[in-house]
Amino acid sequence: MSDARTEMLGRIRTALGGSAPGPGAEPAAVPRAYRATGEHAAGSPEVLELLVDRLVDYKAHVHRVTAAVLPGLLAELLAPGSVVVPPGLEAAWLSGLAGLEVFTDSRDAPLSAVELDGIDAVVTAARVAVAETGTIVLDGEPDQGRRAISLVPDVHVCVVRTGQVVQTVPEAVRLLDADPGRPLTWISGPSATSDIELDRVEGVHGPRTLHVALVS
Known part of the structure; x- marks a missing residue:
């Protein structure tokens, strides 16, 4: 065994609190000393302000509205043009889109990548x-629908209820762990990348x- 490998395995055993378990033995519990919750409750003013700050820093456009104002906001953001929605989206949200071409995508009747494009x-x-983390x-x-619909069209309007905003990643992971089989899409701002000279695209x-x- 190489010296590097011996050192690496030794550090792992130390982190786990002892020697490697024998055959059939239960593995040692992994210490989890990281912060599991934030100082502020989900949906609190402090948490909402932090989310808005992060999203704006990532060049997302944030609109703080009430449920009554939301349909008008969506009509303003999307007109004129076409829009795709998942089958379970609240119908009231789309009440202002009468003049737009609205497509519904579902797992039973999915649109192709060409159609979504x-x-x-x-x-x-x-x-x-x-x-x-914004x-x-x-x-x-x-x-929310299939992952494809949030990855192909050029504009994504995402509706987030204030009560869905938590402070930390561990809090979010605990919520998501209730349904471990669902496909997850993690979004931090618009799609972007940089080349070796840091030119953002x-x-x-x-x-x-x-x-x-x-x-709210």
């Missing part, structure tokens, strides 16, 4: 948002424009 925007809900997580539920592998409607 010809649609201007997508509207989804969210499962949870993490304030400290991250929104979709988990494929009916109000947006829209390379997803929407180049992200609107977040934070609904």
Whole structure:
């Protein structure tokens, strides 16, 4: 065994609190000393302000609205053009889109990548948002839809309820762990990448424009 490997395995055993377990023995519990919760409750003013700050820093457009104002905001952001929505999105949210071409994508009747590429925007809900990282997580539920619809159209309008915003990643992971089989999409701002000279390019592998409607 090489010296490097011996040292690496030794560090792992030390971190686990002892020697490697024998055959048939239960593995030692992994210490989890990281912070499991934040100082502020989900949906609190402090958490919401932190999320907005992070999203704006990532070049997302944040709109803080009430449920009554949301349909008008969506109409303003999406017109004129076409939009795709998941089958379980709240119908009231779309009440202002009468003049637009609205497509519904579902697992039973999915649109092709070519069809999605010809649609201007997508509207989804969210499962949870993490304030400290400015991250929104979709988990494929009916109000969020297939992963493809949030990755192909050029504009993504994501509706996040204030009560869905937690402070830390561990809090979000605990919520998501209730349904471990769902596909997850973690979104931190619009799609972007940089080359070796740090020239930022947006829209390379997803929407180049992200609107977040934070609904109270």
